[in-house]
Amino acid sequence: MILSDFHVHPDFSIDAAGSVNEFCEKALELRLGAICFTTHYDYNPALDKNSGYWKCKGSKVKLTDEVVGSYLEEIEIAKNSFRERGLNVYSGIEIDYTPGTEKEAERLRSLFKFDYVLGSIHCIEGLVFSDMEQAKEYFGNRTLAQIMDDYFNLLRMSAECRFFDALGHLDYFARFGQKYCGDEINNIDIKRFAPVFEILRKNGIGIELNTSPYKRGETGFHPSKKILEEAINSGVVISSVGSDCHSPDELGKGIKEGYLFLGSKKIIPKHPV
Ligand SMILES: [Zn+2]
Ligand SMILES: [Zn+2]
Numbered sequence: 001m002i003l004s005d006f007h008v009h010p011d012f013s014i015d016a017a018g019s020v021n022e023f024c025e026k027a028l029e030l031r032l033g034a035i036c037f038t039t040h041y042d043y044n045p046a047l048d049k050n051s052g053y054w055k056c057k058g059s060k061v062k063l064t065d066e067v068v069g070s071y072l073e074e075i076e077i078a079k080n081s082f083r084e085r086g087l088n089v090y091s092g093i094e095i096d097y098t099p100g101t102e103k104e105a106e107r108l109r110s111l112f113k114f115d116y117v118l119g120s121i122h123c124i125e126g127l128v129f130s131d132m133e134q135a136k137e138y139f140g141n142r143t144l145a146q147i148m149d150d151y152f153n154l155l156r157m158s159a160e161c162r163f164f165d166a167l168g169h170l171d172y173f174a175r176f177g178q179k180y181c182g183d184e185i186n187n188i189d190i191k192r193f194a195p196v197f198e199i200l201r202k203n204g205i206g207i208e209l210n211t212s213p214y215k216r217g218e219t220g221f222h223p224s225k226k227i228l229e230e231a232i233n234s235g236v237v238i239s240s241v242g243s244d245c246h247s248p249d250e251l252g253k254g255i256k257e258g259y260l261f262l263g264s265k266k267i268i269p270k271h272p273v
Helices: 020-029 065-083 101-111 132-140 144-160 173-181 183-187 190-203 212-216 225-233 255-264
Strands: 004-008 034-041 053-056 059-062 088-096 116-120 206-210 238-242
Touching: 004 088, 004 206, 004 238, 020 034, 020 065, 034 065, 034 116, 034 238, 053 065, 065 088, 088 101, 101 116, 132 173, 144 173, 144 190, 173 183, 190 225, 206 225, 206 255, 225 238, 238 255
Parallel strands: 004 034, 034 088, 088 116, 206 238
Antiparallel strands: 053 059
8 A cells, every 4th residue: 555645734834843845755765655735824814915824945035936946846847856766746725714715716726836735724803723722712701602613614614625635634623622612513413514515515625534643642533433424425435544743753644544444344545646
Protein backbone atom coordinates (compact mmCIF):
# COMPACT_ATOMS: atom_id res chain seq x y z
CA MET A 1 0.00 0.00 0.00
CA ILE A 2 1.47 3.39 -1.05
CA LEU A 3 0.67 6.09 1.50
CA SER A 4 0.52 9.84 0.98
CA ASP A 5 0.33 12.73 3.44
CA PHE A 6 -1.81 15.54 2.01
CA HIS A 7 -1.87 18.01 4.91
CA VAL A 8 1.62 19.38 5.53
CA HIS A 9 2.62 22.79 6.94
CA PRO A 10 6.20 23.76 6.03
CA ASP A 11 7.99 26.75 7.53
CA PHE A 12 6.13 29.29 5.39
CA SER A 13 3.47 29.09 8.15
CA ILE A 14 4.30 31.17 11.23
CA ASP A 15 3.47 28.20 13.47
CA ALA A 16 5.50 25.58 11.55
CA ALA A 17 9.14 24.44 11.36
CA GLY A 18 11.03 22.57 8.62
CA SER A 19 11.65 23.55 5.00
CA VAL A 20 9.92 22.07 1.94
CA ASN A 21 13.12 20.07 1.27
CA GLU A 22 13.36 18.77 4.83
CA PHE A 23 9.76 17.51 4.67
CA CYS A 24 10.46 15.82 1.33
CA GLU A 25 13.59 14.09 2.69
CA LYS A 26 11.55 12.89 5.67
CA ALA A 27 8.80 11.65 3.31
CA LEU A 28 11.36 9.54 1.43
CA GLU A 29 12.66 8.14 4.71
CA LEU A 30 9.06 7.16 5.62
CA ARG A 31 8.58 5.70 2.10
CA LEU A 32 5.57 7.90 1.37
CA GLY A 33 4.47 7.97 -2.26
CA ALA A 34 3.36 11.60 -2.22
CA ILE A 35 3.27 14.68 -0.07
CA CYS A 36 1.13 17.81 -0.49
CA PHE A 37 2.06 21.12 1.14
CA THR A 38 -0.93 23.03 2.54
CA THR A 39 0.30 26.26 4.10
CA HIS A 40 -2.36 28.23 6.02
CA TYR A 41 -3.86 31.10 4.05
CA ASP A 42 -5.61 33.07 6.76
CA TYR A 43 -7.06 35.86 4.73
CA ASN A 44 -9.95 37.22 6.78
CA PRO A 45 -12.12 39.96 5.27
CA ALA A 46 -13.61 40.60 8.73
CA LEU A 47 -10.19 41.90 9.79
CA ASP A 48 -8.16 43.58 7.04
CA LYS A 49 -7.11 42.72 3.50
CA ASN A 50 -3.80 41.07 4.36
CA SER A 51 -4.56 39.90 7.86
CA GLY A 52 -2.12 37.00 7.71
CA TYR A 53 1.60 36.73 8.08
CA TRP A 54 3.91 34.10 6.62
CA LYS A 55 7.56 33.32 6.98
CA CYS A 56 9.81 33.64 3.96
CA LYS A 57 13.53 32.79 4.08
CA GLY A 58 13.30 32.75 7.88
CA SER A 59 11.71 36.22 8.31
CA LYS A 60 8.14 37.08 9.27
CA VAL A 61 6.51 38.83 6.33
CA LYS A 62 3.07 40.15 5.43
CA LEU A 63 1.19 37.62 3.31
CA THR A 64 1.30 38.95 -0.26
CA ASP A 65 0.95 37.40 -3.72
CA GLU A 66 4.73 37.68 -4.08
CA VAL A 67 5.27 35.48 -1.01
CA VAL A 68 2.73 32.94 -2.30
CA GLY A 69 4.71 32.97 -5.58
CA SER A 70 7.97 32.18 -3.70
CA TYR A 71 6.21 29.33 -1.87
CA LEU A 72 5.01 27.78 -5.13
CA GLU A 73 8.44 28.22 -6.72
CA GLU A 74 10.08 26.33 -3.86
CA ILE A 75 7.56 23.49 -4.25
CA GLU A 76 8.11 23.43 -8.03
CA ILE A 77 11.86 22.92 -7.52
CA ALA A 78 11.14 20.10 -5.03
CA LYS A 79 8.64 18.53 -7.48
CA ASN A 80 11.36 18.21 -10.10
CA SER A 81 14.19 17.06 -7.86
CA PHE A 82 12.20 14.53 -5.79
CA ARG A 83 10.21 12.99 -8.66
CA GLU A 84 13.26 11.12 -9.88
CA ARG A 85 13.85 9.88 -6.33
CA GLY A 86 10.34 8.34 -6.22
CA LEU A 87 8.35 11.01 -4.37
CA ASN A 88 5.48 12.99 -5.92
CA VAL A 89 5.27 16.50 -4.48
CA TYR A 90 2.08 18.58 -4.74
CA SER A 91 1.35 22.24 -4.19
CA GLY A 92 -1.63 22.99 -2.00
CA ILE A 93 -2.96 25.56 0.40
CA GLU A 94 -5.32 25.51 3.39
CA ILE A 95 -7.60 28.52 3.11
CA ASP A 96 -9.23 29.62 6.35
CA TYR A 97 -12.94 29.99 5.60
CA THR A 98 -14.94 32.93 6.94
CA PRO A 99 -17.91 34.55 5.16
CA GLY A 100 -16.58 36.55 2.21
CA THR A 101 -13.54 34.32 1.62
CA GLU A 102 -15.06 33.13 -1.67
CA LYS A 103 -13.83 36.19 -3.59
CA GLU A 104 -10.28 35.83 -2.31
CA ALA A 105 -10.27 32.09 -3.01
CA GLU A 106 -11.43 32.79 -6.58
CA ARG A 107 -8.75 35.46 -7.04
CA LEU A 108 -6.02 33.16 -5.70
CA ARG A 109 -7.07 30.30 -7.95
CA SER A 110 -7.13 32.50 -11.02
CA LEU A 111 -3.67 33.83 -10.20
CA PHE A 112 -1.87 30.64 -9.14
CA LYS A 113 -1.97 26.99 -10.03
CA PHE A 114 -2.52 24.86 -6.95
CA ASP A 115 -2.82 21.08 -7.15
CA TYR A 116 -5.08 20.94 -4.09
CA VAL A 117 -7.03 23.57 -2.16
CA LEU A 118 -8.40 22.76 1.28
CA GLY A 119 -11.03 25.01 2.87
CA SER A 120 -11.10 24.83 6.67
CA ILE A 121 -12.95 26.59 9.47
CA HIS A 122 -10.80 27.80 12.38
CA CYS A 123 -12.59 31.05 13.18
CA ILE A 124 -16.18 31.94 14.20
CA GLU A 125 -17.39 35.48 14.91
CA GLY A 126 -13.83 36.80 14.71
CA LEU A 127 -12.54 34.30 17.31
CA VAL A 128 -10.00 31.60 16.38
CA PHE A 129 -11.42 28.63 18.26
CA SER A 130 -8.28 26.56 17.56
CA ASP A 131 -6.28 29.02 19.69
CA MET A 132 -6.34 28.09 23.41
CA GLU A 133 -7.04 31.64 24.66
CA GLN A 134 -9.67 32.47 22.04
CA ALA A 135 -11.29 29.04 22.47
CA LYS A 136 -11.94 29.94 26.11
CA GLU A 137 -13.64 33.15 25.05
CA TYR A 138 -15.62 31.49 22.24
CA PHE A 139 -16.79 28.25 23.88
CA GLY A 140 -16.90 29.68 27.41
CA ASN A 141 -19.46 32.35 26.56
CA ARG A 142 -21.94 30.46 24.39
CA THR A 143 -24.35 27.55 24.72
CA LEU A 144 -23.63 24.35 22.78
CA ALA A 145 -26.84 24.90 20.78
CA GLN A 146 -25.64 28.37 19.73
CA ILE A 147 -22.16 27.08 18.86
CA MET A 148 -23.57 24.28 16.70
CA ASP A 149 -25.98 26.62 14.89
CA ASP A 150 -23.08 28.98 14.11
CA TYR A 151 -20.73 26.18 13.08
CA PHE A 152 -23.14 24.34 10.79
CA ASN A 153 -24.16 27.61 9.21
CA LEU A 154 -20.50 28.34 8.37
CA LEU A 155 -19.86 24.75 7.28
CA ARG A 156 -22.75 24.93 4.80
CA MET A 157 -21.38 28.20 3.42
CA SER A 158 -17.88 26.74 3.06
CA ALA A 159 -19.33 23.70 1.24
CA GLU A 160 -20.96 26.09 -1.26
CA CYS A 161 -17.56 27.62 -2.13
CA ARG A 162 -16.64 26.23 -5.55
CA PHE A 163 -13.00 27.21 -5.14
CA PHE A 164 -12.19 24.47 -2.64
CA ASP A 165 -11.28 20.92 -3.70
CA ALA A 166 -12.03 19.58 -0.24
CA LEU A 167 -13.01 20.68 3.26
CA GLY A 168 -10.47 20.15 6.06
CA HIS A 169 -11.04 18.56 9.49
CA LEU A 170 -14.85 18.76 9.36
CA ASP A 171 -15.51 18.46 13.11
CA TYR A 172 -12.54 20.42 14.46
CA PHE A 173 -14.83 22.22 16.94
CA ALA A 174 -14.94 18.99 19.00
CA ARG A 175 -11.21 19.09 19.81
CA PHE A 176 -11.30 22.54 21.38
CA GLY A 177 -14.89 22.66 22.61
CA GLN A 178 -14.94 19.49 24.72
CA LYS A 179 -13.26 21.22 27.67
CA TYR A 180 -16.08 23.80 27.84
CA CYS A 181 -19.10 21.92 26.45
CA GLY A 182 -18.37 18.39 27.73
CA ASP A 183 -18.80 15.07 25.91
CA GLU A 184 -22.06 16.19 24.35
CA ILE A 185 -19.99 17.98 21.67
CA ASN A 186 -18.74 14.56 20.47
CA ASN A 187 -22.29 13.31 20.00
CA ILE A 188 -23.78 15.92 17.72
CA ASP A 189 -26.81 14.61 15.80
CA ILE A 190 -25.29 13.11 12.64
CA LYS A 191 -28.30 14.35 10.63
CA ARG A 192 -26.95 17.90 10.97
CA PHE A 193 -24.28 16.94 8.42
CA ALA A 194 -26.83 15.78 5.81
CA PRO A 195 -27.39 19.18 4.07
CA VAL A 196 -23.60 19.78 4.01
CA PHE A 197 -22.93 16.35 2.50
CA GLU A 198 -25.63 16.93 -0.11
CA ILE A 199 -23.96 20.18 -1.25
CA LEU A 200 -20.49 18.57 -1.32
CA ARG A 201 -21.73 15.57 -3.30
CA LYS A 202 -23.55 17.77 -5.82
CA ASN A 203 -20.56 20.09 -6.28
CA GLY A 204 -17.98 17.28 -6.39
CA ILE A 205 -16.10 18.67 -3.39
CA GLY A 206 -14.40 16.14 -1.14
CA ILE A 207 -13.46 15.98 2.52
CA GLU A 208 -10.15 15.02 4.05
CA LEU A 209 -9.46 12.39 6.68
CA ASN A 210 -7.31 14.37 9.13
CA THR A 211 -5.15 12.26 11.46
CA SER A 212 -3.86 15.11 13.66
CA PRO A 213 -4.66 13.42 17.03
CA TYR A 214 -1.83 10.94 16.29
CA LYS A 215 0.86 13.64 16.31
CA ARG A 216 -0.17 14.34 19.92
CA GLY A 217 0.08 10.64 20.83
CA GLU A 218 -3.71 10.23 20.72
CA THR A 219 -5.92 8.25 18.33
CA GLY A 220 -8.99 9.07 16.22
CA PHE A 221 -9.63 11.24 13.17
CA HIS A 222 -11.22 14.56 12.20
CA PRO A 223 -13.95 14.07 11.34
CA SER A 224 -14.76 11.10 13.57
CA LYS A 225 -15.23 7.61 12.09
CA LYS A 226 -18.99 7.94 12.54
CA ILE A 227 -19.09 11.16 10.50
CA LEU A 228 -16.72 9.71 7.88
CA GLU A 229 -18.98 6.67 7.49
CA GLU A 230 -22.03 8.91 7.08
CA ALA A 231 -20.14 10.99 4.48
CA ILE A 232 -19.14 7.87 2.53
CA ASN A 233 -22.73 6.55 2.65
CA SER A 234 -23.94 9.95 1.39
CA GLY A 235 -21.67 9.72 -1.66
CA VAL A 236 -19.11 12.32 -0.53
CA VAL A 237 -15.61 11.76 -1.89
CA ILE A 238 -12.84 11.22 0.66
CA SER A 239 -10.14 13.06 -1.23
CA SER A 240 -7.10 12.78 1.02
CA VAL A 241 -5.51 11.60 4.23
CA GLY A 242 -3.36 14.16 6.03
CA SER A 243 -1.47 14.43 9.31
CA ASP A 244 -1.70 18.26 9.64
CA CYS A 245 1.97 18.13 10.63
CA HIS A 246 3.77 21.36 11.53
CA SER A 247 7.30 19.85 11.67
CA PRO A 248 9.05 16.97 9.82
CA ASP A 249 8.99 14.70 12.89
CA GLU A 250 5.16 14.84 12.80
CA LEU A 251 4.97 13.91 9.10
CA GLY A 252 2.91 10.80 8.35
CA LYS A 253 1.59 10.38 11.91
CA GLY A 254 -1.65 8.36 11.79
CA ILE A 255 -1.59 8.13 7.98
CA LYS A 256 -1.38 4.34 7.98
CA GLU A 257 -4.34 4.15 10.39
CA GLY A 258 -6.32 6.50 8.12
CA TYR A 259 -5.64 4.36 5.04
CA LEU A 260 -6.49 1.17 6.92
CA PHE A 261 -9.83 2.64 8.00
CA LEU A 262 -10.64 3.69 4.41
CA GLY A 263 -9.41 0.31 3.11
CA SER A 264 -11.90 -1.43 5.38
CA LYS A 265 -14.62 0.60 3.59
CA LYS A 266 -13.03 -0.20 0.19
CA ILE A 267 -12.25 3.48 -0.33
CA ILE A 268 -9.12 4.81 -2.04
CA PRO A 269 -8.54 8.56 -1.46
CA LYS A 270 -9.14 10.49 -4.69
CA HIS A 271 -6.35 13.04 -4.40
CA PRO A 272 -4.84 14.74 -7.47
CA VAL A 273 -2.48 12.68 -9.63
ZN1 LIG B 1 -6.67 23.56 9.79
ZN1 LIG C 1 -3.65 22.50 8.82
